Amino acid sequence: MRLTKFGHSCVRLDTGEGAVVIDPGVFSDPAALDGADAVFITHQHPDHCNDPALRLLAEDRPDVRIFGPSGVSATLADVPFTVVSADDVIPVAGTEVKVFGEHHALAHADIPVVQNVGYLIDGIYHPGDSFTVPDAPVRALLVPVAAPWLKLAEAIDFIRAVDAPAVYPIHDAILNDDGLAIVDRMLANLIGEPFQRIPNGVESTV
Template sequence: MRLTKFGHSCVRFDTDEGAFVIDPGVFSDPAALDGVDAVFVTHQHADHCNDPELRRLLEDQPETRIYGPESLAEVLGSLPFTTVSAGDSIPVAGTEVRVVGKHHAAVHPDIPVIPNVGYVADGVFHPGDALTIPGLPVRVLLAPVAAPWLKLSEVIDFIRLVDAPIVHPIHDAILSKDGITIVDRNLANLIGDPFQRIADGDTVTI
């Protein structure tokens, strides 16, 4: 399996039997969607769900399946998608994507908490906008590192609790170049060898 980061929280998985994407949002490169069999969306926020690009995708590739929580209907409207929730398992591209979690992390008491699901694909865990402990074996953690709902100490605790042998940072588009350097330095110092940044557009083999 090959994993490519396409900006912010968007990652693409390519296998010998197909391809799928998690969280192609407005901060992501739309090229992530080229030729995919399926799209998995963790929640309805625009930085995770770029609905105009998904509409274009289905116009060009109507056989592509989109998966996400029921609340996606609020932004996708009549666009067809398959509702998923914790405990579901979806076969795709010769592997299996398992669904975990229920809620987005709290931003502020005045802001309602929306649904958010995470996905575990062949041991690679993408939590979306949450710090859910998946209850499944994780060999690669895609850890969100910068958000209005998040502080660095929570990231470190989350990474330690999941205890994956490899950690790649995601959800970082709101950071400047200097901000990324600061976050990476702290995580490298406190997490150690598991922490490995993938630059946007780069691919690693899982």
């Protein structure tokens, strides 16, 4: 499996038989969608679901399937879209995508909690904006590290709960270089060897 991060929470997984993109949002490089066979959205927030880019994709390549929780359907409106929920298993690109979870992490009691699902693909887990721990083995965790809804202590507890042998940070577009360095240093010190940063646009074998 080859993994490429395209900014913020967007990753592309190339299986050898196709390409799956997760969370192409407004902070991500639209090039992630080039040649994609399927797109999976964790939730409706624009930093995870760039609806203008997805509309263009649906117009140019109507064969590409787009998946996500039912809350995303209002954002995508007339774009062809398949609703998924926890425990679904979707065959795509020569592999399977397993769906976990239901809710976005709590930002504040005054802010409504939207639907959010996580995706497990060949042992690589993308939780979206949640701390849902899948009841399945995870060999590589994509962990959110910076957000208005997140404390770094929560990310560390989540990493430890999942207990994956490899940990890659995502959801970090709001950090400048100094902020990234601080987060990386703390996670490297507390998590150790499993923590690795994948630079944007660099394909890595996972």
